Amino acid sequence: MTPQEVRDLLEATGAVRRGHFQLSSGLHSPTYVQCALLLQHPAHAARVAEALARRLGEPAVDVVAAPALGGIVLGYELARQLDARAIFAERNSEGRLSLRRGFALRPDERVLVAEDVVTTGGSTRETIEAARQAGGQVVGVAALIDRSGGSVQFGVRLEALLTENIETYPPDACPLCRDRLPLEKPGSRPALSTAGPAPPTTKPAPRSA
Numbered sequence: 001m002t003p004q005e006v007r008d009l010l011e012a013t014g015a016v017r018r019g020h021f022q023l024s025s026g027l028h029s030p031t032y033v034q035c036a037l038l039l040q041h042p043a044h045a046a047r048v049a050e051a052l053a054r055r056l057g058e059p060a061v062d063v064v065a066a067p068a069l070g071g072i073v074l075g076y077e078l079a080r081q082l083d084a085r086a087i088f089a090e091r092n093s094e095g096r097l098s099l100r101r102g103f104a105l106r107p108d109e110r111v112l113v114a115e116d117v118v119t120t121g122g123s124t125r126e127t128i129e130a131a132r133q134a135g136g137q138v139v140g141v142a143a144l145i146d147r148s149g150g151s152v153q154f155g156v157r158l159e160a161l162l163t164e165n166i167e168t169y170p171p172d173a174c175p176l177c178r179d180r181l182p183l184e185k186p187g188s189r190p191a192l193s194t195a196g197p198a199p200p201t202t203k204p205a206p207r208s209a
């Protein structure tokens, strides 16, 4: 699939929304890509997973691990393409992504982390960490969309079907907040802006006067 074919499919399935959104990273953006609206169609999910698997060169992967909820469907379809198992990490009582439900890795199993949308890479990093803690060897990250424009680094190979630089703003420097546009929070992460440094922006925005 070409990047334009991926964009067209996202638009055709209504996955690209415009307005004022709080992303699961905590950043604000005028654009939100709801991949679930593309992935609700099994034929489309299979098509993008096949294209992503081809781009990866079908490496030897034992397990595809995805963060819940966004990555699950893509991870499952990727696992089908790569003849691997599909598992997912979900938030525990401390709010950290971890492997539950009896999901386990054998020592040095090769793990590919699958994510629908990478923005700051927070949930991807947590899934990498969960897989490593379980004994897996993380060989790469596969994403439907890297909306950081390629600036996010994981220390392992990242392959995205579509790489875009979509503008984001920290809440205290968001021009849409300044214009008092109603804010939508479509992500699945319950707790926002917990401990840790402020998330990076993909495009710096001037602070309001």
Ligand SMILES: [Zn+2]
Binding pocket: 020, 028, 029, 171, 174, 175, 176, 177, 178, 183
């Ligand atoms: Zn805002």
